[in-house]
Amino acid sequence: MVLFMNLLVVVVVTEFTMTVQARDAQSVTILNQLGAGGVLGLHCMSRDNDLGQQYLQPGENFGFSFHTNFWGTTQFWCTFG
Numbered sequence: 655m656v657l658f659m660n661l662l663v664v665v666v667v668t669e670f671t672m673t674v675q676a677r678d679a680q681s682v683t684i685l686n687q688l689g690a691g692g693v694l695g696l697h698c699m700s701r702d703n704d705l706g707q708q709y710l711q712p713g714e715n716f717g718f719s720f721h722t723n724f725w726g727t728t729q730f731w732c733t734f735g
Contacts, residue, residue, distance in 0.1 A: 678721075678722075679720070679721055680719065681717060681718070681719045683715055683716070684715060684732070685714075686712055687713075688712055689712055692712055693710065693711060693712075695708070695709050695734065695735055696709075696732050696733065696735075698716075698718065698730055700731075
């Protein structure tokens with residue numbers, strides 16, 4: 655049952671997109687709460703920056719910060735799996 659729930663979480667959260675309109679620094683933190691043995695793979699990027707593939711063990715987190723561009727159209731997206 656635990657394995658099924660872990661897979662369900664990964665399937666439900668396969669991608670997210672963040673659009674920010676403010677010029678202030680923005681921070682993103684992703685925390686793996688899948689439980690024992692639930693390694694979370696993720697890959698985050700924007701049009702200009704590829705943060706690479708990450709693998710988080712249970713309880714680990716991955717974070718990054720960015721500033722929006724002049725037009726306020728900066729987007730980052732992450733895929734999970």
